[in-house]
Amino acid sequence: MIKSENQKQIYYNALIKKDTEFDGVFFAGIKTTGIFCHPSCTARKPKFENCEFYQSAEEALLRGYRPCKVCHPLSYPQELPTEVKLLVEAIEQNPEKKWKDYDFKLLGIHSASARRMFKKIYGMTFVQYARSRRIGIAFKAIQQGSKVIDQQVSAGFESASGFNDAFTKIMGNPSTRMTVKLLNTNFIETPIGRMISITDDEFLYLLEFENRRGLETEISKLRNKQNARLIYGATKISELTAYQINLYFDKKLKKFNVPLYLDGSLFQKKVWNILLTSKAGDKLTYKEIATILGDRNKSQAVGNANGANKIAIIIPCHRVINSNGQLGGYGGGVERKKYLLNLESSK
Missing domain, CATH: 1.10.10.10 (Winged helix-like DNA-binding domain superfamily/Winged helix DNA-binding domain)
Known part of the structure; x- marks a missing residue:
């Protein structure tokens, strides 16, 4: 995510002017609608404070934004092949779905060729795109708080159940066992991508890049083993982790001393x-x-x-x-x- 206030202002001005020269340079995430757009999008322009700016579509997806249906930001700079269009549309109809080869056959698409085209156009694999949408939805739900889930707010889905499914398939609901642990999820910005931390007041349980392969499985296993519910928020351990990670990237840290929960053989x-x-x-x-x-x-x-x-x-x-x-x-x-x-x- 672009943090420089000066750069954000430049990008916002380009968004207001619908400047086509900036298409592909950045993507604008609109907080009020939950979509992300090209700078040249013809849709009504938001206020500056309601915008976030990203250098890649994958980053916008991971933040929980969905592609704008007006400017189709995933089609830049060329018209999409029919197979890729079908895949994007299918994902948006069911963002929480995990895709298998059989699903491609149902769409009448040869999976190998479709995946090659996807990679060539977007610079990321089809699996990365689908996973980014699922994780983005779940993380956005965490950031909005559990009350959003309880009230079945749809966040742009055709139905509230689709939103809930996307959240619970990754983050889950507590089991019926007596003891339910609450773990806090937070995010750390780094020069090589955003990281997710999962902590309580005693330990760091997980620290991963948010687009790491297998992240959903890791979170699911951790949640089930700890009988945990994930909520969004900081703990003293997440704050210590973020502080030390920032020192690490600034070359000012020799050794970490974050308390770790080592879950393994x-x-x-x-x-x-x-x-x-x-x-x-x-x-x-x-x-x-x-x-x-x-x-x-x-x-x-x-x-x-x-x-x-x-x-x-x-x-x-x-x-x-x-x-x-x-x-x-x-x-x-x-x-x-x-x-x-x-x-x-x-x-």
């Missing part, structure tokens, strides 16, 4: 504790960690433990690379991994 915790003892600038291989743990043949198990980490950056799984020196995978994306390693090596 004994082996996973051993791997994570090795990572916690590493220092900025270190690079570890899966085999090295396995050797430290007493069995150099457990590289794959170390990789699985690394992938199961729910607390990005603080438990620095980005420091684990392949034995051949290549970066390997990263839940938040390889470009972020590269950024973090470069950031730490320059401290």
